[in-house]
Amino acid sequence: MTPESQIMLDAISGLRALVEMPFWQRLDFWIGSLFSAAGVVFSVLAFHEARRAKTAATEAGRTVKIQTITIELTEVAQRFDRLSMDIRFSEARDLLNEASRRIRRVVSPFQNDGSLQETIGNLKGALDEAKKSLNDVRPATPGDESQTPHAVYYAVEADFATINGYLADLLGLFEKKTINFGEDDEP
Amino acid sequence: MSPEHIELKTYLERIQHLTEQGKIDWKRANPSTFTWTRRDGASRAKLTLQKVDRTVRTRTQAGQIVSKTFRHYIFQVTEGQTAAQMLTVNTSEDESFGEIMGRLFETIQTVISRKGLDFLKNLLPE
Numbered sequence: 001m002t003p004e005s006q007i008m009l010d011a012i013s014g015l016r017a018l019v020e021m022p023f024w025q026r027l028d029f030w031i032g033s034l035f036s037a038a039g040v041v042f043s044v045l046a047f048h049e050a051r052r053a054k055t056a057a058t059e060a061g062r063t064v065k066i067q068t069i070t071i072e073l074t075e076v077a078q079r080f081d082r083l084s085m086d087i088r089f090s091e092a093r094d095l096l097n098e099a100s101r102r103i104r105r106v107v108s109p110f111q112n113d114g115s116l117q118e119t120i121g122n123l124k125g126a127l128d129e130a131k132k133s134l135n136d137v138r139p140a141t142p143g144d145e146s147q148t149p150h151a152v153y154y155a156v157e158a159d160f161a162t163i164n165g166y167l168a169d170l171l172g173l174f175e176k177k178t179i180n181f182g183e184d185d186e187p
Numbered sequence: 188m189s190p191e192h193i194e195l196k197t198y199l200e201r202i203q204h205l206t207e208q209g210k211i212d213w214k215r216a217n218p219s220t221f222t223w224t225r226r227d228g229a230s231r232a233k234l235t236l237q238k239v240d241r242t243v244r245t246r247t248q249a250g251q252i253v254s255k256t257f258r259h260y261i262f263q264v265t266e267g268q269t270a271a272q273m274l275t276v277n278t279s280e281d282e283s284f285g286e287i288m289g290r291l292f293e294t295i296q297t298v299i300s301r302k303g304l305d306f307l308k309n310l311l312p313e
Binding site: 089118121122125126132133135136137138139140147148149150151154155158159162 | 214215216217218219220222224233235237238239240241242243244252254261263265270272277279
């Protein structure tokens with residue numbers, strides 16, 4: 001056997017030994033696998049972290065929005081609280097129209113929310129009833145208004161008190177949504 | 188029932204009777220309020236009767252939401268010169284006047300409707 005043939009046989013033997021060895025018994029396979037697994041784990045962790053950050057940002061935005069709504073509804077309630085006995089028809093009509101518009105705009109995104117649905121329905125019903133009561137004291141002629149002292153107040157006072165009651169209920173429910181009650185918290 | 192209660196009921200019945208006789212000229216100030224202004228020389232006084240309906244939404248035991256309407260009346264006597272309230276009766280605070288005020292309101296409504304119909308009748312050529 002020539003020396004060249006011997007070198008060729010040695011090289012083939014080495015190559016054969018390398019090919020016959022299972023891949024899982026090789027160190028480079030385990031090093032590569034380890035890095036791949038670490039990559040997957042870090043990707044999953046990063047995904048969960050991003051999702052939690054998104055949820056926290058959404059919750060924060062929701063809390064700010066609910067606080068804005070709470071402020072708006074409180075302003076409306078305070079205007080109803082300061083109802084004067086000498087209120088005239090036109091003043092009561094303007095007050096009710098403005099309050100109705102503001103309340104309906106604020107509550108409309110929540111009207112299908114299970115925990116708020118009933119109170120919102122009651123509130124809208126009370127606004128409609130107040131409108132009817134106010135129509136019952138619409139002066140026959142503009143001069144007639146001064147002929148009926150306190151008629152407008154007597155007509156709408158109870159309805160405005162009912163609206164304020166439902167507004168207070170709604171404010172409580174909105175505030176509850178921004179508070180974490182711990183183990184007693186509803187999902 | 189206090190003597191003032193009984194006296195006031197007597198006056199209200201008298202007002203109803205005088206209204207039926209057409210001796211009190213009530214005016215409709217708005218759909219739910221009637222007024223009568225009494226002029227006696229320089230002095231003036233005004234009677235006001237107002238009907239107020241209040242609807243409340245309540246939940247029944249079966250869980251249904253129902254609306255219930257409560258009716259009450261407000262009777263006021265105002266002194267003309269100063270517009271001072273001389274007397275106010277609100278049947279939401281004192282239900283004992285509810286029935287008589289309801290009758291008075293109905294009587295006024297009937298008399299005013301009758302007057303309107305008579306006016307219309309007189310407008311038409313024979």
